[in-house]
Amino acid sequence: MSQQKTERISEKMTRLEKLVEWFKGDDFVLEQATEKLLQAQELAVSVENDLLVLRNTVTVLREKFEEE
Secondary structure, X not given: OOOOOOOOHHHHHHHHHHHHHHHHOOOOOHHHXXXXXXXXHHHHHHXXXXXXXXXXXXXXXXXXXXXX
16 A cells, blocks of 8 residues: 655745746756746646645644634
């Protein structure tokens, strides 16, 4: 049975930053830009979703703590 590794938000942000730097760097190739942009968009959406889940978890925990 294989376990799927869950990537941390910080790891996703690092990957996203590298993609942004690629657009600014000397390695930029116009023909690859669409693919890189789609990767960046997918990562950004994933980070946003992860942060939303984290925010909801913190809210629930805070509410539980305040009840006690």
